[in-house]
Amino acid sequence: MSKMPQPMTQQMLKTLTDPVRRRLFDFVFASGKPVGRDEAAAAAGISRTLAAYHLDNLGEAGLLAISYARKQGKTGPGAGRPAKLYAPAHQEVSLNVPPRNYRLLGSLLATAAASDDSGVVLRALLAAARSEGIELGESGKDLLDLLHELGYEPVQEENGDITMANCPFHLVARHQTEMVCSMNRELLSGVLTGCRCDARRAELNPAEGRCCVVIHPEA
Template sequence: MDSDRAIDGASALDGISALADPARRRLYDYVASQQEPVGREEAAGATGMSRTLAAYHLDRLVTAGLLEAGYSRDPGKGGPGAGRPAKRYTRSTRETTVSVPSRDYRLLAELMTDAVAADDSGALFTALTAAAEEQGRRSSSPDRALLDDLRDRGYEPTEEPGPDVTMRNCPFHQLAQRHTNLVCGVNHALLRGVLEGHDDDPDRAELDPHAGRCCVVLHPAS
């Protein structure tokens, strides 16, 4: 199975149930919030538990399919005397979705994006991006903080050093792997609409594709 695909229903339930433990949830949230892989010592210190306990729960999260593990040395260390590579954890690229009773909205989304991508006239893409912008505008409110709105939509905005707001997650990641340009265009239109709904300048949203994050960057207001 492709590691970027959603896992099956039984495995998804196992993954969700793994987060019922408060310690595991704290560890998962911390690892998911970091830009770089997290070692056991760092995770333990950030969540206030022993290294042994953190290691146990981190490996349980790997088994549940919520984290991925690899080995690497500390940044800047290499060559003789650098020590053995340490185990480090990152959020899994697989999606965990549970629906009871079973539903397959992804299949419908894939069929619809396939149809839009196959339309050589461009009319369907124009209609789709117009609908996305309108939905973003209609579902946003200037009474809410923009970053809170983006978090609720799954974008995971970060204010890194510098004036721009980047977003660590694309809510449509799987579809973006299938039709990158199409989904990036929809993302751009949706976020333009969100900015308008916040009485903000929609031109702050710019397409700037980059691996590991959403394809749209928000520039500071002029």
């Protein structure tokens, strides 16, 4: 009897149970740019050959996107073969047992709020986001740790800014961008208020490939 093919999400989950593959995946995700086998191997403390094997497995599972490029500064004859590069896959993966569809629920609620010409629903949403943020901030957790838990993948920049490499509401934001960005700002403003980070402020500053909100040190 032939085996039924596994859903892709289950294959992804099984792939990440290997600790070496998880270290490699976390490194690639945190890099913010395509990385090669050599730097991934060095970060994980393994050989280049073993890193290549696991990186390719992550690519086959749909967790990493694979591309090819020549080393910077080398072009034309003698430049060598293009290097294999790995970056986080753009698709969003969610595994719920039994199946749930919270993305659809969020999309429907956002569409309903956007259809309310009076603005009452939007104001209620933003107020709820700020209130929830305050409650989360009052948990006593470190700000960066809390942002990680919320799925923002915060990055501490040299100038003191905190940028977010990920938007936890990305799929809904694609269709209701202005609403979700405003909600993000209110949620994070509430977090700053709750954790008494008075020297910081959340500001809308959209850019490609990251969350629309940046947390600045107060001038």
